[in-house]
Amino acid sequence: MRKPLMRIPYTDVLAPPTLVPASAASLPGALAALANFLAAPSPRGLPPSAVVLSGAGLSVASGLADYRGVKGTYRVNKSYRPIYYAEFLDSHETRKRYWARSFLGWSSLHKAEPNAGHYALRDLGDLGLIRSVITQNVDSFHPQAHPRLPSLELHGYLRSTVCTSCRGEFSRDQFQDRLARLNPRWAQLLQQALASGALDTEDPAQRRFKGLKSNPDGDVDLPEAPYTTFRYPPCPRTAGILKPAVVMFGESIAASVKTAAEEAIDGAGKLLVLGTSLATYSAWRLAKRAKDRGMSIAIINMGGVRGEDHFFTDLSPGQSGEQAVRVEFATDQLLPALVSELRMGAATATGDGPITDAPRENAFKDMLS
Incomplete structure (x- = not known):
């Protein structure tokens, strides 16, 4: 890969x-x-x-959350690293990890206004x-x-996914429903995390306190359903790779x-x-x-x-x-x-x-x- x-x-604090x-x-x-x-x-x-x-x-x-503010992702979660475009395209395992992360985070964005x-x-x-x-x-x-x-x-925007082959766009809401059907254990975890408020913070310590454990790289630690088992659907038209309709790091x-x-x-x-x-x-x-x-x-x-x-x-x-x-x-x-x-x-x-x-x-x- x-x-x-x-x-x-610029993940460090900038001069006032x-x-x-x-x-x-x-x-x-x-x-x-x-x-x-x-x-x-x-x-x-x-x-x-x-x-x-x-x-x-x-x-x-x-x-x-913002990225570089006092409570921003890069300040609160020092271990956080985004998934890069080349990694996403080259690795099935990386796409599993990305979509598992996205599956857990989508509800917070979807309910925000x-x-x-x-x-x-x-x-x-x-x-x-x-x-x-x-x-x-x-x-x-x-x-x-x-x-x-x-x-x-x-x-770009997170409201859609886009096929890397045909460039067709598809609803992210519908994609979320498909992910839930393909990953029932993760869907159960999501409901528990939403109920506890664990997804309302970027702070790993607060997430652990609310029952959502993370491994050292910041990803959710779910022994019963590891990332290697996460499933995601292909493009419904071409069976190509779907990605978020955003400009990923390195793209x-x-x-x-x-x-x-x-x-x-x-x-x-x-x-x-x-x-x-x-x-x-x-x-x-x-x-x-x-x-x-x-x-x-x-x-x-x-x-x-x-x-x-x-x-x-x-x-x-x-x-x-x-x-x-x-x-x-x-x-x-x-x-x-x-x-x-x-x-x-x-x-x-x-x-x-x-x-x-x-x-x-x-x-x-x-x-x-």
């Missing part, structure tokens, strides 16, 4: 950020800076609206301030929360998706980075592209961001968010508060009631400009 050439990037502007350390200061950021004209005559680049931190409030941060993006889109979203997340929360605001799922992003992401950056004048450390190159290069185009950049993330000093150079002294913003607040708290602030400000300026729907977007933007 080919050995994976890729390592997991320097807040921009300094007044953004408080919630009112952060809201004022972000309002200025969205209201200011784009630099260099670039398009007026913003594009969002989001990551796992945006979905933490939905009950999903978009949070207030996702819906705030819908509202910012309705106000004409955001034109599109690029997300690294595979949870499908963006298209669920704001179907009218275009979403590009950079790393390349499709050229069409890369192009669409670049076009989304190039079609905006500002970049709003949400809940991501930009640790993956696919995300960082988009932020760098925005910077190289002269776009204004705002970052909302708990904890450090890869190479973030690069994004906040050459700022005018005393700028109060018009050129750049860097804040540390939870997105599910900050973004809804920002929407409320913007709506109240617009209502006060026009003498009307609160602005709540899309038809008012032009008046709103005219008032702020």
Whole structure:
């Protein structure tokens, strides 16, 4: 079997950020800076609206773990290692292990829902301030929360499986049902783990306490039904190998998706980075592209961001968010508060009631400009 050439990037703690502007350390200061950021004209005559680049931190409030946060997978479970694309394709045993892991984890994702941060993006889109979203997340929360605001799922999505031969896509829900029928002992374990709450945490110690034992590499230890016995179905059309419809570690992003992401950056004048450390190159290069185009950049993330000093150079002294913003607040708290602030400000300026729907977007933007 080919050995994976890729390592997991930036699993250690990144340097803490320097807040921009300094007044953004408080919630009112952060809201004022972000309002200025969205209201200011784009630099260099670039398009007026913003594009969002989001990551796992945006979905933490939905009950999903991020990767590099305080309670992220790589911080809490030091032994965790993802399965690489080459391993998955080359090894039947590795696919058993992957689908067993996925079988246990699917229920947590399936019952999770978009949070207030996702819906705030819908509202910012309705106000004409955001034109599109690029997300690294595979949870499908963006298209669920704001179907009218275009979403590009950079790393794919878990809602489907895809055949590596015919490229046909199939429902992950139906695949879960097939796995349960093929693996009744594992299905029983899943029900027990759900009842005990063992799958509600990434912490191996907490999982053991709740009755879900793991071996040293982080996989579930089930002596009565080892991984070698786990069964998974083939493609119903070609009997080919089914994989999750995500970009796995070591797998390349499709050229069409890369192009669409670049076009989304190039079609905006500002970049709003949400809940991501930009640790993956696919995300960082988009932020760098925005910077190289002269776009204004705002970052909302708990904890450090890869190479973030690069994004906040050459700022005018005393700028109060018009050129750049860097804040540390939870997105599910900050973004809804920002929407409320913007709506109240617009209502006060026009003498009307609160602005709540899309038809008012032009008046709103005219008032702020």
